[in-house]
Amino acid sequence: MTPLLQAVGLTRRFGAGLLARRGGVTAVADVNLTLMEGEAVGIVGESGSGKSTLGRLLLGLIPPSAGEVRYRGRPLGAALAADRRGVRRALQIVQQDPTAALDPRWDVARLVREGLDIHGLGTPSERAARVAGLLADVGLDAGFAARRAHELSGGQKQRVAIARALALAPEFLFADEPVSALDVSVRAQVLGLLNRLRAARGIGLLMVSHDIAAVAACCERILVMQRGRIVEDAPRATLLRTPLHPHTRALLAAVPPPPVALLATG
Numbered sequence: 478m479t480p481l482l483q484a485v486g487l488t489r490r491f492g493a494g495l496l497a498r499r500g501g502v503t504a505v506a507d508v509n510l511t512l513m514e515g516e517a518v519g520i521v522g523e524s525g526s527g528k529s530t531l532g533r534l535l536l537g538l539i540p541p542s543a544g545e546v547r548y549r550g551r552p553l554g555a556a557l558a559a560d561r562r563g564v565r566r567a568l569q570i571v572q573q574d575p576t577a578a579l580d581p582r583w584d585v586a587r588l589v590r591e592g593l594d595i596h597g598l599g600t601p602s603e604r605a606a607r608v609a610g611l612l613a614d615v616g617l618d619a620g621f622a623a624r625r626a627h628e629l630s631g632g633q634k635q636r637v638a639i640a641r642a643l644a645l646a647p648e649f650l651f652a653d654e655p656v657s658a659l660d661v662s663v664r665a666q667v668l669g670l671l672n673r674l675r676a677a678r679g680i681g682l683l684m685v686s687h688d689i690a691a692v693a694a695c696c697e698r699i700l701v702m703q704r705g706r707i708v709e710d711a712p713r714a715t716l717l718r719t720p721l722h723p724h725t726r727a728l729l730a731a732v733p734p735p736p737v738a739l740l741a742t743g
């Protein structure tokens with residue numbers, strides 16, 4: 478395995494100008510991190526600890542204030558400048574709220590196909606076949622292709638969002654709280670689906686959640702963030718059995734079942 482993404486002294490501050498004089502906010506503070514090809518890594522931490530900002534930095538959606546992101550060993554900025562489309566295809570995002578992420582006026586086929594259209598991949602009939610295959614992969618039957626996003630349940634919308642992200646055969650998915658906007662009854666199904674599909678395709682995953690159980694179900698390695706820093710980075714079993722940092726212990730203490738029981742879901 479080779480490193481896919483690396484953070485080197487990665488720092489992001491918000492609130493330059495006026496706010497800066499009052500300190501501003503350092504959302505991500507001097508983070509060093511290596512994500513290997515095909516690795517599934519979870520980030521947990523309380524609200525405002527910098528999880529989403531770290532993911533957005535790794536995808537190049539926002540620039541760092543200091544430090545850098547490397548994609549396959551090369552500065553991400555340089556990789557984007559050389560091949561913006563290729564890198565954008567490789568690094569995809571699944572957002573928390575599928576309703577906001579999907580245009581309600583479009584039908585499902587167009588939503589899933591959009592990336593293929595933008596990137597000019599395949600003939601129209603090849604794109605249609607690819608969309609049909611992706612819908613089957615995410616457990617939606619062919620009849621869904623003609624439905625509009627606003628006619629779908631939250632879980633169905635997130636399945637469409639996953640199909641959309643997979644359409645471009647990415648190398649890496651940043652899933653930002655992918656199930657927290659969904660009904661509790663469908664969360665496990667959508668997480669299982671995301672995990673199965675990404676593992677079968679060898680896609681790297683960085684999944685943010687405030688719910689350690691969700692992260693433990695999908696990720697073999699877990700990072701704990703507090704105030705912009707990674708305070709613990711360990712294999713799932715180690716982190717759940719023998720958490721070292723007090724903040725990790727506090728997060729685990731807030732989980733209803735005994736933390737080690739979470740291993741059974743992984």
Ligand SMILES: Nc1ncnc2c1ncn2[C@@H]1O[C@H](COP(=O)(O)OP(=O)(O)OP(=O)(O)O)[C@@H](O)[C@H]1O
Pocket residue numbers: 491492502503504522523524525526527528529530531687
């Ligand atoms: N665009 C922005 N402008 C100003 N401050 C921001 C912006 N984005 C994030 N922040 C601040 O950066 C800090 C980290 O936010 P971030 O959303 O990364 O945390 P998080 O751990 O993902 O939180 P949550 O679980 O609530 O989404 C917070 O203090 C937040 O208010």
